[in-house]
Structures are given as C-alpha cells and as structure tokens.
C-alpha cells in the first residue's frame with residue numbers, strides 16, 4: 001500500500017506519550033481501557049474501533065515481551081550481580097511475573113495499536129473496513145479529525 005500524504009500519522013514522541021497514558025492512537029483523547037482487563041471496543045472520543053480485525057492484538061505479544069524485558073531487566077541484573085540464592089531468585093522471579101504481567105498486558109495492546117497507526121494511519125479513517133464488526137458497529141460514527 002502506498003502512503004497517502006493527506007493522513008497525519010502524528011509524531012513518534014506524541015505516540016509514546018499518549019501510549020503511556022493509554023490513549024487512542026488517532027485522537028489522543030479517548031481512553032483505550034475502561035478498567036483492569038476491560039478494553040473499550042470503540043474510542044469514547046472519536047469512535048475508532050480499537051480491535052481492527054479478529055486477533056488484531058496477537059501482535060501485541062511482541063510489545064509485551066519488550067515491556068517485560070524493560071521492566072524486569074534491572075531486577076535480573078541485580079539478582080545476577082549480587083549472587084542471590086536459588087530461593088531468592090525463584091521468589092523474586094515469581095513476584096516479577098505477578099507484578100509485570102498486568103502492566104505488560106495493558107501496555108502491549110496500546111503500544112501495538114500506536115505502532116500500527118504510525119505505520120498505516122490511512123487504515124484508521126473509518127470502521128467500515130474492519131472485519132468482525134456487526135453492520136451496526138461498522139456504522140459506528142468515527143469523527144473526522146480536523
């Protein structure tokens with residue numbers, strides 16, 4: 001697909017900042033999550049369908065991996081450098097999995113959709129082409145930007 005210059009992909013720093021705030025990649029205003037493990041189906045501000053196709057967020061596993069590595073690497077370095085015993089190593093590892101999993105899960109979806117929006121902003125201009133939505137959902141209004 002060729003790039004269409006009429007679509008504004010936004011800046012990398014803008015996407016990083018609003019991904020940290022769990023905001024919509026299109027309008028930067030609507031919250032992607034309405035609570036723990038509960039993602040909004042549509043952006044409450046601009047109406048964008050977040051799940052662009054069935055299985056869309058499977059790609060978020062890549063982001064989840066990097067979030068997990070980023071958050072746990074300092075602890076891993078401390079464990080290795082301080083020559084901790086196996087029980088300490090095991091307990092800290094289990095604790096990190098419990099603490100990091102929810103953070104990685106929520107951020108993985110947000111990061112994934114921000115990357116996708118940055119790469120192909122023209123694919124986010126309506127919900128009409130989103131497979132897996134009902135006819136009524138495809139007609140869900142997506143407010144034009146600008």
Ligand SMILES: [Zn+2]
Pocket residue numbers: 024025026027028029030043044045046047048
């Ligand atoms: Zn939005």
